Amino acid sequence: MAATHAIQATFDDLGTPLAEVTFVVVDLETTGGSAKACEITEIGAVKVRGGEILGEFQTLVRPGSPIPAFISVLTGITNSMVAAAPTIQTVLPSFLDFSRGSVLVAHNAPFDIGFLKAACAGLQLPWPGNRVLDTVHLARQLVPRDEVPNHKLATLAALFGATTSPDHRALHDARATVDVLHALLGRVGSLGVHTVEELASYSSRVSPKQRRKRYLASRLPSAPGVYVFKDDQDRTLYVGTSVNIKKRVSSYFTASEQRSRMAEMVGLATSVTPIVCETALEAQVRELRLIAEHKPRFNRRSRHPERALWLKLTVEPFPRLSIVREVRDDGAQYAGPFGSRGRAELAVAAIHEVIPLRQCTKRLSARTTSTACALAEMGRCGAPCTGAQGVDDYATVVADVAAALSGDARHVVDALNERMRGLSEQERFEEASTVRDRMLELVRAGARAQRLRPLATSAEMVAARRGPAGGWEIICVRYGRLAGVTVSPPGADPQPYIDALRDTAEVVSAPAAPVPAAHPEETEKVLHWLEQPGVRMVHVDGQWTCPLHGAGAARDRLEPLVRARTDAPGFGDAVERIRPTRGAAGSTRLAG
Template sequence: MPTAHAIQATFDDLGTPLSGVTFVVVDLETTGGNPRSNRITEIGAVKVRGGEVLGEFQTLVNPGGPIPAFISVLTGITDSMVASAPGIAAALPAFLEFAAGSVLVAHNAPFDIGFLRANCAELGHPWPGHQVIDTVHLARQLVSRDEVPNRKLGSLAQLFGATITPDHRALHDAQATVDVLHALLGRVGNLGVHTLEELASYTSRVRPEQRRKRYLADDLPRAPGVYIFKDDRARVLYVGTSVDIQRRVRSYFTASEHRSRMAQMVGLATSVTPIVCATVLEAQVRELRLIAEHKPRFNRRSRHPEKGVWLKLTVETFPRLSVVRETRDDGAEYAGPFGSRAMAEMAAAAVHEVVPLRQCTKRLSATTTSSSCALAEMGRCGAPCTGQQSPQDYAQVAARVAEAIGGDARPLVDDLHERMRRLCESERFEEAATVRDRMLALVRAADRAQRMAPLTASPEVVAARPGAVGGWEFVCVRYGKLAGTTLSPPGADPRPYIDALVDSAEVVARPVGRAPATHPEETEKILRWLETPQVRMVRIEGEWSCPVHGAGEVREQLEPLMSRVDNGFETSATA
């Protein structure tokens, strides 16, 4: 009988070697972030195999309508540039032909592939079913926070020394993504990943030490609440919340957990403490309070709510904007809170772009005068310090700002839009982008203050929502703070449960100033719950009203246009 010889399998036997895969790296520019309501304005793509560029594809696309000023600022693509460009009906088939038989690569692939799929469906083209590699997802596994502050394309391109600097033009960004892809493939190759199949499954690998700790979830309750990971010295490592504590904690030891820092956290954890809550809202609020109290090293959000600042329109003869740490009952208008002083200063700068409000910090009176500053000479201040502007005339200027912060934000935002339009026409896109960012900082803060004000001022609000398995969820809120919550069983008379909730709820003292009796993030969480469908107000002690044309209306119009700008090509982590 002939002797059998063992034959070592090659990489070709195990899968498709990465050196033989044809990748098409694609990037899109669009009129906004929603593929259902926004349009593609540019397609750029690079075809590579084995580290060699095989071809490039680039075309502007006529979106069939005006490009918002926000997007022109971001991309530099204007209506005149796309006027003679082909429509998507011609551009998309040309791209699909270029990409045929390849593996598609994109930075934040759900965005770009989502637009391509949506346009295929709209035009009646079948989606070719390309395999997709997302360089954002890959970078999260391979690039640490010590190397870059985030996984945005610009940050990674700088880290890896890309030959092209991404600038929100489709081909340039695709070319930069090619360099990022090759650098990531080099790193993953050093970890033993050499085939397309291994690359596709790489992010699903679970470390043995991570899998071994599944026992930590064995005795946890199958109920809504908060879970706290602790180390061997009982220090809080991470706080989370779930509608099913046991199922959520188990997921940290499986392939469904992709975040590298969570694997590090699990490696340090020796116990998990559950806190069962009556309602999901109670669990969310407890999570916020525990994170603020313990500041766990593996929680990124909500660790320092006490550092919030406000933008105040002062109460003076000649009011000005001031960044303050706390609010008072002094009749002033406040916007915020902001997460940082820098954001508050951006919002103030937005006002100063279009309103000649004084920017000096000295206290002025109607009877004393001093020399004017450079802003007055530039026409950006009425110079009340010199007596050139009376308190009555200046009051009209200040009233515009007060109305934008506490009432109708539309006139000031219209002025900012006009300022952006003029800058874009002059091709001063960087300055227009600065105005855009300042405007959104102002609108977000004004909306936040306007929405929180009624709840903050109400001594008591009791609301109800149908429970997930019948009955009702009840919450009691006092001065913006969750004071208590309870459930009533299906079929039971809810009134005794409401009375018991109110009687047993936490006594909350009226806060000083405009801020709620708790961290503003908690009040915002409660507001989102109150604004959900099916919530019913049971009783309100106080007055609940918001401006008809307040900052919230303007924010709803601006946010969709800013979605891609805020994401910066990267879908943010949720924890």
């Protein structure tokens, strides 16, 4: 796969210092509280940067309906005062020009900004999309209730000694809000917030210790790939992936990261190592491999892929089902993997529900006999242990199980469906749902094994798809393991890149099928990529097939009926959408 790249951060990546930000502090007076039903009667705004006032904007606005009496009492704005004022059609474009390129600030911003957006919509003017800062929200983070009884503008203006007292006139209130803003910026600056980007995400939920660690992201690249948090002993704490490493790591030091365990992780972290990747698939695979290798304490998923369980149909005169951790090249039939023993046991129970396969664990031979068990007396086993069922008769039972696990699942699925219908007709709904859950685990496992097998048994697959910026993303997969990745530039002939990739890709030894040479979760990622629209197979050394009546069709019908589990398989497209094909081998050439 692609080598690690170092990318020098630019000054733009560091954020905009608050002293260089232009703020336009705005306040509105209106005919009521609803932006949909009421209108603006006055706009007041103050433009400031670095503590200096750059300009002011103030005007009354003539509404299309009379101002209610109680509003006139509150604001002092009467119908006679606005009779000769300009309409919003004249005022709004002027205000938008005044505030262009600035950060809009308001006390209870959703109210004021809501009216401005509604006015734009009414005049069919595009909203310019200014960044918005709400001083009420910021004050709630910075001014505790032991200082003030509430966070109203008048209360905060008195606390901070504002030079203008708010009186429900737009410009006066805007001037008071400027003083409150400067006081709040002084407080947040002492906590290490120095850029507008940091201010936008500030929250008191983020501890000072966590916020001080933001320097860990300052030199990271704004590129896709993997990031690795490490402690002072160079131990891996957490591994993640993102389309923008710098932006994602920066979020760990803001309010957008609300997981308590991540706050603990950030407190221990002393460095972040970036691994820039050429494609999203490469990043996903690198993440899985690093988690499996280092088992970081703060990663919850994918830490122990070696603990995956498989369902095995044993090889002996009278085969049985067994749950195992290791897949061997012993001629046995396997299905899985399963994320837990409980799920594997559900799949076993599904088969035993409708197929009289023996459930005892001892090894039987055709020459030894013993006493029949209770299952045999109930007719749920042919009792090969007593000699009542010979090897050939028992083999027909085993064939149904083998087919369900490896190819044609119809017989078992139909029997389970019939079993559910019978229970439902008897109004034994809880038992019917249990059968359904068991069947789902069985067909999930069967689908996994059936769809992993082509990759696990193919010595090499090379595939490509168009990159988002042109050119081709090209991958080489050997026995289900991502052996190499490259990207050809837009307009270039991709064939030399394909040839170079095949020559330099990782050498991978053949595994014991159906287990791929990688952890199954990695192969699932690769398989999902291969199934995306626009992917072209360039070279196949093996079989790229899917069984016509495999377990996937039943799985796709059952999935919507059962609440998704956390370890549900990651396959994207339904099996019915994949047409069965003959085994394919060969190469395809891509156009540049």
